[in-house]
Amino acid sequence: MKTSPLSLLALIPLLPLFAAGGTALMKRGRRSVAAGLVITAQAAATLVSLLAFLRTLGQEGSPHGTVSEIWNFPWLSLGDQTLSLGLLLDPLGAGMALMVSFVSLLIFIYSVGYMKEDPNFTRFFCFLSLFSAAMLGVVLSNSLLLTFICWELVGLASYLLIGFWFHKPEAAAAAKKAFLTTRIGDMGFLLGMLWLFSASGTLLFYDNGNGCLEQAALTTLATKTVCLGLAVSNGIALLIFCGAAGKSGQFPLHVWLPDAMEGPTPVSALIHAATMVAAGVFLVARMFPVFSATGIVSVALTTVAWIGAFTAFFAALIAVAQTDIKRILAYSTVSQLGFMMLALGVGSVTAAMVHLIAHAFFKALLFLGAGSVIHGVHEEQDIRNMGGLRKFLPVTFVTYAIGMMALCGVPFFFSGFWSKDEILHVAHQWPVSQGPFFLAAAAAFLTAFYMTRQMCYVFAGSYRGEAHPHESPAVMTIPLVLLAAAAVLMSIPATPAWPWFHGHYTGHAITLNLAKLVTHDFLTIAGLSVLIVATGIGFGYLLYRRVGKEDPLARFWAFGFAILARRFHVDELYQATVVRWLGWLGDLAVWIDRWIFSGIVRLVGALSRMASAGSDLFDRFSINLGFDSICDGLRDGGHLFSSWESGRVQAYLRFLGVGALLLLVILGWLLT
Numbered sequence: 001m002k003t004s005p006l007s008l009l010a011l012i013p014l015l016p017l018f019a020a021g022g023t024a025l026m027k028r029g030r031r032s033v034a035a036g037l038v039i040t041a042q043a044a045a046t047l048v049s050l051l052a053f054l055r056t057l058g059q060e061g062s063p064h065g066t067v068s069e070i071w072n073f074p075w076l077s078l079g080d081q082t083l084s085l086g087l088l089l090d091p092l093g094a095g096m097a098l099m100v101s102f103v104s105l106l107i108f109i110y111s112v113g114y115m116k117e118d119p120n121f122t123r124f125f126c127f128l129s130l131f132s133a134a135m136l137g138v139v140l141s142n143s144l145l146l147t148f149i150c151w152e153l154v155g156l157a158s159y160l161l162i163g164f165w166f167h168k169p170e171a172a173a174a175a176k177k178a179f180l181t182t183r184i185g186d187m188g189f190l191l192g193m194l195w196l197f198s199a200s201g202t203l204l205f206y207d208n209g210n211g212c213l214e215q216a217a218l219t220t221l222a223t224k225t226v227c228l229g230l231a232v233s234n235g236i237a238l239l240i241f242c243g244a245a246g247k248s249g250q251f252p253l254h255v256w257l258p259d260a261m262e263g264p265t266p267v268s269a270l271i272h273a274a275t276m277v278a279a280g281v282f283l284v285a286r287m288f289p290v291f292s293a294t295g296i297v298s299v300a301l302t303t304v305a306w307i308g309a310f311t312a313f314f315a316a317l318i319a320v321a322q323t324d325i326k327r328i329l330a331y332s333t334v335s336q337l338g339f340m341m342l343a344l345g346v347g348s349v350t351a352a353m354v355h356l357i358a359h360a361f362f363k364a365l366l367f368l369g370a371g372s373v374i375h376g377v378h379e380e381q382d383i384r385n386m387g388g389l390r391k392f393l394p395v396t397f398v399t400y401a402i403g404m405m406a407l408c409g410v411p412f413f414f415s416g417f418w419s420k421d422e423i424l425h426v427a428h429q430w431p432v433s434q435g436p437f438f439l440a441a442a443a444a445f446l447t448a449f450y451m452t453r454q455m456c457y458v459f460a461g462s463y464r465g466e467a468h469p470h471e472s473p474a475v476m477t478i479p480l481v482l483l484a485a486a487a488v489l490m491s492i493p494a495t496p497a498w499p500w501f502h503g504h505y506t507g508h509a510i511t512l513n514l515a516k517l518v519t520h521d522f523l524t525i526a527g528l529s530v531l532i533v534a535t536g537i538g539f540g541y542l543l544y545r546r547v548g549k550e551d552p553l554a555r556f557w558a559f560g561f562a563i564l565a566r567r568f569h570v571d572e573l574y575q576a577t578v579v580r581w582l583g584w585l586g587d588l589a590v591w592i593d594r595w596i597f598s599g600i601v602r603l604v605g606a607l608s609r610m611a612s613a614g615s616d617l618f619d620r621f622s623i624n625l626g627f628d629s630i631c632d633g634l635r636d637g638g639h640l641f642s643s644w645e646s647g648r649v650q651a652y653l654r655f656l657g658v659g660a661l662l663l664l665v666i667l668g669w670l671l672t
Contacts, residue, residue: 017133086142113475131157185246192239233293237300248280265371305345309436312338316446321564355419362406365483369400383457415490448536456544
């Protein structure tokens with residue numbers, strides 16, 4: 001570990017942050033300048049991220065990677081306590097920074113074509129750059145406090161981008177829903193952070209042996225217990241997971257994520273692929289030493305595993321019956337994030353991160369491909385009004401098909417096969433229960449099924465729309481080609497035969513060993529995975545190969561399909577329970593305020609008025625009356641004495657004579 005007084009790591013989030021600030025000061029008409037500034041800054045951040053990533057290659061390390069550089073600095077002093085912030089370079093953060101900056105760069109370039117007609121083009125690029133800066137701050141932070149600050153900036157930027165078309169009521173409502181739902185999870189995150197600071201005395205991850213993720217602090221957290229024998233580390237981890245579940249759309253805080261589709265398509269790609277939703281998975285991976293302080297099978301990790309597995313299956317079921325092209329991908333994202341959480345819960349940070357990186361490329365590809373489809377059919381998003389688009393959008397079709405096969409896990413040339421297979425493998429080996437494994441396997445089948453359904457609806461058959469479709473311009477299709485290439489090439493370092501990602505994250509030597517491809521465990525899980533994918537794609541193709549505007553599954557299973565189409569009525573359930581209860585609490589608070597607190601205020605006001613009236617009477621008829629009488633007496637006396645001042649010497653002599661006579665009389669009386 002090397003401590004640097006000044007780190008170039010700071011440039012990675014600062015470059016897009018400065019670009020966002022510069023763009024915010026520009027006039028609306030400076031479209032080319034704004035896009036050029038933001039894209040240039042993002043390209044520079046990508047280059048610096050690449051240099052930082054190269055510094056982490058080939059290092060020996062601990063099971064969670066080697067910290068090669070930290071940069072800590074004091075931020076705030078409170079008495080004898082000093083809160084420090086810092087940046088951290090390690091394989092976990094460096095890989096994330098490179099992925100986030102590169103995928104964001106491609107999305108920025110794509111946005112030039114997609115948003116070229118939007119009157120608020122400049123403002124859009126300002127928000128994009130702010131989003132990127134905040135997410136890069138999250139992945140490079142060496143302090144949970146700095147992570148939380150950037151975390152909240154990500155939430156702010158997502159609110160601004162989801163509600164970018166604020167003139168649409170649906171977009172404004174989706175932005176508020178995303179902001180408020182994630183704040184619920186963030187409240188748990190905040191409480192966990194405060195508890196961690198109280199228990200360990202620091203929020204720095206690494207600080208030369210004194211950080212909260214280093215052995216001394218972890219031992220303390222694992223040995224202290226609270227109610228029911230729960231270790232402090234598990235309590236803190238569960239609270240932090242609340243924030244991760246909110247950001248990464250885990251059940252039951254998943255409801256905001258599909259509605260985020262109301263924003264422009266580049267926003268959907270940015271949120272669902274490279275930035276916001278990945279933040280929750282990354283947070284659990286970063287805090288994994290706390291989650292596993294009491295062992296790989298801990299209360300916190302078991303909770304993460306079950307919630308992740310259930311979310312993967314639950315969201316995949318809902319995706320089966322959706323008709324909006326972006327909403328299908330949104331529920332797919334929720335499901336894939338569940339896979340990542342499952343991997344973390346069963347103790348494999350590497351499997352989760354490999355799937356996160358692979359998913360970033362092929363899901364960005366799918367969302368941008370969906371945007372190309374929407375652009376090509378003149379803003380239509382209902383897949384029932386598409387069809388036959390492979391002839392009109394050839395580049396989009398080929399790249400979208402690659403993304404679809406990567407997401408489904410088609411063997412052997414697509415990254416999703418290897419990353420998903422690894423998750424199924426570690427879930428199958430989990431000693432606690434096989435339940436999460438079976439849920440994940442079912443989710444994998446459903447993924448292949450609903451993506452085949454979408455491909456048939458959008459690209460197969462004949463065109464069912466009205467407007468003539470067309471291919472997107474090169475500024476939109478080139479990023480699709482690059483992402484498709486990445487989705488394929490990512491399969492090379494993810495195979496068990498050459499586990500480059502495993503070696504990079506763990507610091508172990510990376511060797512080529514083809515024998516790992518013929519082991520019993522690998523062949524069993526890989527064979528099952530191939531069977532699942534083949535069955536899902538085959539069943540989907542048989543059911544939807546001649547699809548029309550009416551869904552065949554809706555004919556065969558009307559009741560169940562309606563429930564899935566309505567998303568298990570979770571939103572309605574929340575509306576009928578949580579929202580209504582909060583409304584009742586609000587009404588109760590208004591009643592208490594109006595009739596109790598306001599009554600007390602009115603009573604105090606009336607008593608104050610009575611006191612002031614009594615004070616006025618006392619002042620007027622006691623103090624003022626007595627004071628006025630004294631003043632009148634003094635004034636009358638003054639008048640009397642002033643009448644003696646006539647200015648005539650004779651009168652003064654008479655007074656002297658009378659006075660002398662009186663003195664003689666008094667003197668004579670005293671002498672007798």
